[in-house]
Each structure stands twice: as C-alpha cells, then as structure tokens.
Amino acid sequence: MTKSILLVGVGGQGTILASKLLTTGLMEAGYDVKMSEIHGMSQRGGSVSSQVRYGDKVESPVIEIGGADILVSFEKMEALRWLKYLKPEGKAVVNDFEIESMPILNGKVDYPKGINEELVEQANATIIDAATKAKELGNSKVMNIILLGTVVKSMGLEEIDWEKIISGNVKEKFIDMNIEAMKIGMDLVK
Amino acid sequence: MKKLFTGNEAIARGAYEAGVKYASAYPGTPSTEILENMATYKESILAEWAPNEKVALEAAIGGSVAGARTVAAMKHVGVNVAADPLFTFAYTGVNGGMVLITADEPGQHSSQNEQDNRNYAKFAKIPMLEPSDSQESKDMIKVALEISEAYDTPILIRMTTRVCHSKGIVECFDREEVGIKEYVKDAKKYVMVPAHAKVRRIAVEERINKLKDFSNTTALNYFQWYDTKIGIITSGGTFGYANEVFGKDASYLKLGFTHPLPDKKIKEFASKVDKIYVIEENDPYIEDYIKSLGITCHGSDVFPCCGEMTPDVIRKSVFGEMNPTIDYDENKVIARPPTFCAGCPHRGFFYEIGKRKNIMVSGDIGCYTLGFSDPYNALDSSFCMGGSLSIGHGAQQVFNMKENNKKRVVSVLGDSTFFHTGINSLLDVVYNKSNSINVILDNRITGMTGHQQNPGTGYTLQGKETKIVEIEPLVRACGIENVRVIDPNNLKEVKETLDWALSLDEASVIITRWPCVLKKFSKEDKEEFKGAFMEKCSIDKEKCIGCRMCIKTGCPALSFDKEAKKASINPVQCVGCEVCIQTCPVSAIAKEEK
Numbered sequence: 001m002t003k004s005i006l007l008v009g010v011g012g013q014g015t016i017l018a019s020k021l022l023t024t025g026l027m028e029a030g031y032d033v034k035m036s037e038i039h040g041m042s043q044r045g046g047s048v049s050s051q052v053r054y055g056d057k058v059e060s061p062v063i064e065i066g067g068a069d070i071l072v073s074f075e076k077m078e079a080l081r082w083l084k085y086l087k088p089e090g091k092a093v094v095n096d097f098e099i100e101s102m103p104i105l106n107g108k109v110d111y112p113k114g115i116n117e118e119l120v121e122q123a124n125a126t127i128i129d130a131a132t133k134a135k136e137l138g139n140s141k142v143m144n145i146i147l148l149g150t151v152v153k154s155m156g157l158e159e160i161d162w163e164k165i166i167s168g169n170v171k172e173k174f175i176d177m178n179i180e181a182m183k184i185g186m187d188l189v190k
Numbered sequence: 191m192k193k194l195f196t197g198n199e200a201i202a203r204g205a206y207e208a209g210v211k212y213a214s215a216y217p218g219t220p221s222t223e224i225l226e227n228m229a230t231y232k233e234s235i236l237a238e239w240a241p242n243e244k245v246a247l248e249a250a251i252g253g254s255v256a257g258a259r260t261v262a263a264m265k266h267v268g269v270n271v272a273a274d275p276l277f278t279f280a281y282t283g284v285n286g287g288m289v290l291i292t293a294d295e296p297g298q299h300s301s302q303n304e305q306d307n308r309n310y311a312k313f314a315k316i317p318m319l320e321p322s323d324s325q326e327s328k329d330m331i332k333v334a335l336e337i338s339e340a341y342d343t344p345i346l347i348r349m350t351t352r353v354c355h356s357k358g359i360v361e362c363f364d365r366e367e368v369g370i371k372e373y374v375k376d377a378k379k380y381v382m383v384p385a386h387a388k389v390r391r392i393a394v395e396e397r398i399n400k401l402k403d404f405s406n407t408t409a410l411n412y413f414q415w416y417d418t419k420i421g422i423i424t425s426g427g428t429f430g431y432a433n434e435v436f437g438k439d440a441s442y443l444k445l446g447f448t449h450p451l452p453d454k455k456i457k458e459f460a461s462k463v464d465k466i467y468v469i470e471e472n473d474p475y476i477e478d479y480i481k482s483l484g485i486t487c488h489g490s491d492v493f494p495c496c497g498e499m500t501p502d503v504i505r506k507s508v509f510g511e512m513n514p515t516i517d518y519d520e521n522k523v524i525a526r527p528p529t530f531c532a533g534c535p536h537r538g539f540f541y542e543i544g545k546r547k548n549i550m551v552s553g554d555i556g557c558y559t560l561g562f563s564d565p566y567n568a569l570d571s572s573f574c575m576g577g578s579l580s581i582g583h584g585a586q587q588v589f590n591m592k593e594n595n596k597k598r599v600v601s602v603l604g605d606s607t608f609f610h611t612g613i614n615s616l617l618d619v620v621y622n623k624s625n626s627i628n629v630i631l632d633n634r635i636t637g638m639t640g641h642q643q644n645p646g647t648g649y650t651l652q653g654k655e656t657k658i659v660e661i662e663p664l665v666r667a668c669g670i671e672n673v674r675v676i677d678p679n680n681l682k683e684v685k686e687t688l689d690w691a692l693s694l695d696e697a698s699v700i701i702t703r704w705p706c707v708l709k710k711f712s713k714e715d716k717e718e719f720k721g722a723f724m725e726k727c728s729i730d731k732e733k734c735i736g737c738r739m740c741i742k743t744g745c746p747a748l749s750f751d752k753e754a755k756k757a758s759i760n761p762v763q764c765v766g767c768e769v770c771i772q773t774c775p776v777s778a779i780a781k782e783e784k
Contacts, residue, residue: 010526027194027359034323034430035194035357038299045746047526060434061323061356064502066513081523084515100749101526106565106741107750112522122518 002055004063005151008082009074010099011046014144017170019050021148025157025165026054034061045101047078072151074130074144075099076115083123092125093150093189095143126150128188134181139174142181149185158186195360197353200324201263201291202227203360204331206234209368211258211286213237214246216610217639218265219300220354221293225263226642229651234365239642239651242575242610243268247290248275254288254344255380257371259335263291266307267574271611273310276344280314281390282380283342283397285371287335293349296471297498300638302555302574304496306472311346311449315394317401318346318449319410320426324358326446333410341397341404346449350471352427352498398450406454410446413459417441421463423456423476423487428469434501435508440467451479460485467492467508471499530560532747533707533723533765535633538678539602540566541743541769542685548596549692550589552582554603554612557638557706558631561602565744569602576611578603579628583619586626598692600627605661606636606644613668619697620669627691628670628699631678632661633706634715641709648714658714665699672698679704681772707765725766725781731756733778740770740779 005022009015019035026033031054038049051063063085071086072093073079079094086092096116104111119125128150134143145166152158166178195203201224205213213235215225229237240246243264250262264272269292276290292310295301311318319334321327330347338345378386405411420440422432425448432442443459445451460466460480468477468489477489493499493507506512530537536558543551544566553559553569554577562569573581582601589597603612608630619626636642643649648658665673672694676683684702691698705711705719729740736755740748747763748770750756759770759779771779 023194023357027192033194033357033359036352037355038351045526045531046528058358060430060501061352061358062431062498062500064434064500064505064513066515067502077523078526080518080520081526083518086516088514088516101524102529102564102744102746103524103527105746105749106744107738107752109524110752112524115522118519118522123516 002053002058003155004068005052005155006063006068006071006082006085007050007052007074007147007151008071008078009048010078011048013074014141015048015050015074018144018148019052021145021165021169022052022151024169025160025162026052028165029157029160032056032058034058036061047081049082070151070154072147074147076119077112079119079125080115083119086123090124091154092119092123093147093154094119094125094127095130095147096127097131097143126189130185130188133184133188137177137181137184139177142177145178145181146185146188149182150189152182153186153189191362193360193362194357195324195328196223196355196357197321197324197327197349198223198355199227200327200360201331201347201349202231203362204328205261206231207328207363207365208332208335209259209366210235210261210335211370212250212253213261213263214240214249215263216240216243216246216268217636217642218268218293219639220295220351221263221265221268221291221349222639222642223354224291224293225651228261232652237651239644241645243271244275247272247279250288250290251275251279254284254286255373256285257373258286259288259368260286261289261291261331264293265301266292266294266305267301267303269307269310271575276310277314278382279344280316281382281387281394283393284338284344285373287338288344289331289334289338289347290344291347291349293351293354294472295351297351299351302572304472306475307346308348308448308475309473311348315398316344316346316449317341317447318348319446320348320448321353321446322426322429322444323353324356324360327353328360328362330446337404341401343397348426348448350427402450402453405447405450405452408447411452411455412444414442414444418463419465421459421466422469423459423466423480424469425476426471428471428499431499431501431504432469435504445476448476451476453483456480456483456485469493469499469504472496527563528560529744529746530557531707532745532763533767535678535702535704535706536561536631537743537745537767538681538684538769539629539631539702540568541773542681542688543600544568546688548598550582550585550597550599552578552585552599552601554578554607556604556607558602558604565742576603576607576615579612579615579626580618582626582628583615583622583624586624587622590625598625598627600629602629602631604637605630605632605634605646606642608661609645609659613664616665616668616670616699624697625695626697627688628697630661630665630699630701632701632703633709634703635706635709637706641706648712661701665701670697670699672696673701674698675701675703677704678702679767679769681769723765726759726761726764727766727768727771727779727781728759728761729757730778730780731758733776735776735778737775739773739775743769743773745770
C-alpha cells in the first residue's frame, strides 16, 4: 500500500532538505519512493510543498486531493492552504509558526486568527512549537529536522537508521544537533 | 548502484552513461537542472550555457556534425526560438547522435503559455520519446541516441514539469565511451541549398516511414494486459497517474515512442478492449491520431482541455467523484504571492517607474516581470524572452503616429534576457530611429531560474573564468548614443535618469547595475560591490508617523502594524539596500551595522 506524506511551508524553511533526508531514508530501507516538488516563480517567500510517496511500487509522484496520510506544515496558514489534500482520517502536524505574506505585511489584511483551533476542530491535528524547541537547541534552522522527526514517529518509520542518513547528508559540525532535533521531533507526537 | 534522481538529474546521468561529449542549453524552468547536472561530469562532457536556445541547438548541431554525441535542452517556449535550425537539421540528419530535450509545462507553473511540443516532432518530421519517470528519463537518452544514429535524424525527448522535477529511484551504470566519429565533408548532406534540400526532403519521408515500422515493433511501446473492459492509451507522466487511478481494473497501451505513433499496435489494442480512454496532457495529440485510424476513443470529451492530468483530475473526469476531503474555513487562507526579495535591485527601479504617468512599460521574462504586481503596477505587457525592446519599439512607432503624442514607451529587460535576444531588438530600435527608452536591469546573473552564469558574468557553466561582455560598450557599439549606468537603489538617480531619458527625442539605454541579493559573489563582484547586503536598516518608532510610504516599496522585510500605526523592519530579512530610507518623509529609518 502506497503511503503519502505532504510537507508544506514557505520557501526558505528547509522543506527541501527535510524531504531529501526522508526520501533517502525510505529508499535505503528498501521502499520504492517518488517525490515531487514544484519550483515556483519566486526565489524566496512563496508557498512550497514536497510530496513524498513510498510503498512496494509507487505509480504517481503527486498526491491527490484527499490523498495524504499525513500533512506536516512548517507554517500554520500553509496547513490550511493544503488541508484539502489530507485524507479525512489522516494526521496533521502543524508548526505553531507564522510567516506573514505580502498582503498581511503591507497592512491590507490581518494574519488570520483561530487557525490552530480550526485545524484541531476539523482535522486530526497536533500543534507543536518547533521554533522554540529549535532555539533551545541553539539554531532555529533545525526546525525542519524537528518536523521531520514528527513524520518519522507518526508514520512508524523509527526503524530506519536516521543517524546514518543525517550523517551522510548534513555538514559535519551540524550532525549532532540534527540528530538531537530529530529525537525532539519524535517525542512531540504520539 | 541506485540513486534518487529527479528526471532532470536522470537525463544528465543518462547522457553521461551514453557517451555524450557535448551539450548546450539556455536555462528555463523546468529544464534548467539538466545542463547544471551534466556540467558535474566535467571529465566526460563539455556542457555550456548558450545565450539563447537557438544558439544552444546550433552548437549541438555543430557538435553532432563534427562527430560527437550531443544534447541540447530547453523549456517548451525555447524550442520556438530554436525551431529554425531544428527544421533544417531534420533534413540533413546527424553524424554523432543528437537529442533535443523539450521540457513542457502542463499547468503553467512558471511559464507564459502551455504549448504542447509534441506537435514539433510531427511538424519537423523527427522521432520523439516521452519518458514517464526518472528511470525512463535515464534509459531513453541512450535509446534516443541510438535511434538518432541508426535513422540519421535528430530526435526529440519530451519531458514535462512533473517528470523533470519528481524524484524516483534510478539504477545507474558506468559510462560507455563511444568516441567521436570521423568527420567527412559532405555538402549534399549539410549544405541545404534547394538542390540538396529537395533530395533530403525525400529522405525525410522515407525515414519517417521506416520509423513507423520501428514504432510498431519497439519495446518502448508496450501492452499491459489486465481487465479489458477499459483500455488506456497514454504516454509520459500521465502513465503513472492513470495507473494510480485504474490499477489492474484496466489494460494499458503505454507509448514511450510517440512520433510516429504505432498504428498497428493501436489497432491491436483497440480490438481487445471494450472502451478506450486516451489520457494525455495538453493537446489531443494521440487522440487525434487514433481517431484518424477510424477508432472510437474518449479523451478531450471527458478530460479537461488544459492543466495537469493528475490522478484526482482523471478520477473526477471518469468517475465524476473526488476523494473525500476535510471541510474547513478557506477564508482563513491569505494569498502568498511571489515578491521581489528584500534587497532586490529591481525594487528601486519599479518603485520609481510605477509612479510615472502617460508611459507604457513593455516588460519581459524574468523576476522583474513581477513589476506588474502590487504595489508597483508598472508593467503594461510581457510576452517572450527579449521581446520587450522590440515590442516597445513597435508600440512607440505607432504612438508617434498620433498628433502631439505624449505617450512614451519604456522597455525593460534583464542582463541575461538582453543577451538572449534583446540585443537583436536593440538593433531594431537603433536602425529604425526609435525614441523608446530601453532599460537593462543588470543584476549580474540569470536570476529567476536560480543563478546561471551568462556572457556578462565572467564565468562558464563549468566554472571556468571567461571574458566579461560589458553591456555599456556593447550598447554603444549597437549605435545607442544616450547611455547611462545607474545604481537602482538610489531613487534620486533613478528619477533623474528617467527624466533625462524622457526629455530626449531619441532612443536611450539605462543600465541599472546592482547584483541579485541571492547571488553568490564572484571575486569581481566582491570588489565592485564591496559591503553590499552586509548592513540593515531600522525604524525609530518615536519618529514614525504611520504614513506607509516605506510600505509602498513592497519590501517583504517591512511590515505595518495597523493598531499601533507604525512600520517596522524585520532585521533578519533586511540587507540594508536603503530604498525605504529614501521614501520616509520624517527620516525615521536609519542604517545600522549588521
């Protein structure tokens, strides 16, 4: 049975590295893997998604509307933007983190209120604070690996040798911090 | 050895394994990474950026004629630029195998149109392959080169965004050297004067007939027999989508070799299934052919005429239903439109030009196309690469026909776009005595596609230092006498320069010279733009009067608090370009050291 993981966020949040580690781990664990990313027009600041699918044999690299087993959102408004891709029985893990887009920055509209409540009410959502946890670790950039940890735990992928995958794909001085970040993420969800 | 590759990485790997010696391209989403990855095989492949797609294809043609296996790669609209040499190369045929890769954009994720380049294979009478995933992308390069050499023809590989940018597992092998074939002068084959071309014209028809036989026998076109109530005929990325939806509830005719199409295989398949769906993206290319064989099938009557044919689209079209979804309040989702980055050198220029009245701004293809959007609302038009200067010229000529015309045209394009084809348009401006204002936004790199070197940067694709083509003397050599080079972050200078250009009754060129904020600086950049992007600005809350003048620069580092009626600057994003400082009427913004 093919499983579908949807990672969403804002350009620059590190979704690409997270999905690279995820797909590498899945491949080394013997799964067939396909992953799709769309590179939009903007270099920075746009809505981004990485669609990861794995199983015995994966046909389509893209996730259908209502097709994701888990939606992991690095930014909370993005979780709502992509929520229609989640299966009604799927899990959502949402980083309680706001990045204002241009209409909000220039004061035309406010950042929407009550997103977390909407997510918890309508979906099987867990709200986490990866930003604070990353800061406690000493580098806010590892927020993406904390979020990757939540995917690993939620999808039951703990058996994969993630320390090896991280060691092979990040700069040496960041390896320990990333391994720690992954563990923190795994502890944040059931 | 197994690797997780995007389709583009797989194409590059395939070219490496298949002994390709030379490749040329102009960057364009979603094709850009093909040459970027080919460039990493430095010992084996000479990979080059060309100034445009026509030049890229011509360079690859030259390489093929000289005896090497070659590749040219481009986005779908790039093939329009390269069409001229392509159609005649189809007549001459090759020496070393030659593959042209077109990366089409169903869904128009970052393109100005959705043209289906499979039509080019039919139009130019050349064979075509359509890979469905990364493994096929790698495998098909080798097959394509073999077909090219066996049938003496250039060959088209049609990719789509999802095939280019999706990753899949690919089995890799070592490179097989094929050597460079002997070059033999052969005017009858390569000099396409009418007397020779008429002979080759017949050869093209004979070739396409032979290729039709090949299409009917090749394993690239194959059956997958399951339930025969539904038969699916498909190609490229939609094969995976169709499998996702129908699985074993349908049988498949999977077409990997799609020009010429296999009439016998299609007839055989049609005779064994009850109902045929043709699933393809963009035009009804396969469907029309099947119908021409007198076979009844469903395609454009069932599926949407445009966009991607993803599994949910197929499901909805065929079964009339979608997967169940979660209901939620969509009003809580605010748009996240693309913007100029904090520190983008285009900001100062568009901030000023957006304020002008009675001008037409003729735009082009690049990050600066965003100058059309809020808060600048500056662009009047944008068509194609390099077109701004000539479209602007034509518009100015017509405006000038009106009595007492006051309307002036400002044409705007980037450095790489100027080198692409804008230079030809500038010659048109000069030669035909235009009075348009021509702006070259020189950010020292090809920006939007992710920072590719170009003739103005001083480096080749494979990192070699090379001559820097300086735009100012080039423009003067074209015959433009009124040229100014300015700093786009200096609003006063931008304003005064626009006033100057508008006061002239002859053509002018304004070059704004400041690097893209995301550019990795070369040693020349470090010297010229010393200290750039190393600082930041901040707003004194006491002084801020909440007038929002700074917000009108559209900088994502600036935000406005409606309740407090104060603007503020995000210190993480700000790089100290100083554009906002110049807009503040009460000098509330100041520079700090970072």
